[in-house]
């Protein structure tokens with residue numbers, strides 16, 4: 437399909453195929469169309485719209501729910517020296533398909549942390565929509581440049597003890613040993629500044645102050661918890677701390693939205709192959725075991741299916757989101773099912789450098805990552 441060959445480094449694909457990304461998005465649009473229509477919200481702003489959960493949310497809402505969407509993403513444009521990032525091509529593909537199919541969509545490549553991006557977006561919304569009904573905040577980044585130029589970097593580190601375990605190198609096609617060190621107080625603060633709720637709060641507050649939120653406005657951000665054995669490096673590490681900050685932000689936003697009878701929620705999603713998730717140490721190993729078990733049990737879902745459950749079946753459909761004691765909506769109940777986790781743990785205990793391709797869905801994980809960059813066959 438593509439004349440470009442993938443450049444894999446560890447678990448990162450550094451390039452993308454423009455035609456492959458176009459075909460990838462077209463296949464996803466077709467899947468959404470096959471599932472059928474649902475009455476989505478009228479006007480949706482999506483931050484982090486080019487990839488992973490944000491793109492899946494946008495696809496479901498635009499092509500399934502009939503929503504007008506405004507998508508913001510921060511991606512590498514193609515240049516004379518280098519091709520564009522996968523997210524660049526996927527957002528372009530989304531726009532083209534939307535135009536061809538008469539679906540209202542507006543997209544921007546811009547840094548959502550910058551006040552200028554908020555100001556431009558608010559001006560556009562005021563002129564073209566008047567108000568927003570839903571804001572989906574799905575940004576995943578390792579860096580935030582503050583207004584004063586200060587650079588904050590998110591790190592994936594432990595808060596208590598250094599850790600060591602198996603990781604995956606998709607380029608070398610082998611298991612590797614990985615270490616996770618203990619974060620400093622500054623690293624923890626920086627990770628919260630990048631992946632916590634600061635920017636989500638700033639967006640919703642700016643829209644509210646500008647009187648651009650529709651009555652009944654909702655806003656959602658995505659989070660992850662995982663089973664107990666992942667807690668040391670995720671839930672109880674720097675990323676987990678940022679996710680607690682996100683949850684506190686949801687509580688604050690919910691209070692602020694009371695006059696509009698609005699709502700703000702953190703949605704707990706399942707672990708899935710995305711550009712952001714595969715750089716988390718140890719996670720690719722868990723993910724490949726989880727994918728194998730969930731596929732064998734007929735429970736496998738990708739971002740598109742998770743977002744279909746959230747929007748088509750629950751929020752704008754016949755069901756209702758499952759809410760936990762902390763007010764979070766749960767889409768991770770299949771991942772956390774006792775029989776699934778029991779089997780994942782058994783396979784993890786038996787994992788060796790020789791058997792990892794058969795105990796886990798190594799090929800499926802690799803193919804999915806490549807597919808998201810426009811490289812692998814679209815079926816299989």
Ligand code: NAD
Pocket residue numbers: 483484485486487488489490508509510511523546547548549574575576577658659660704705706707708709710711712713
């Ligand atoms: P992803 O890498 O696939 O997508 C990230 C998106 O953020 C891209 O559209 C990118 O362009 C955008 N982005 C990055 N920096 C930006 C910036 N400065 N301004 C504007 N846009 C920017 O990531 P993902 O895995 O879909 O993650 C999205 C959210 O879902 C994150 O909060 C993540 O923690 C959460 N989540 C992911 C998983 C998983 O397994 N992948 C599970 C549960 C929750």
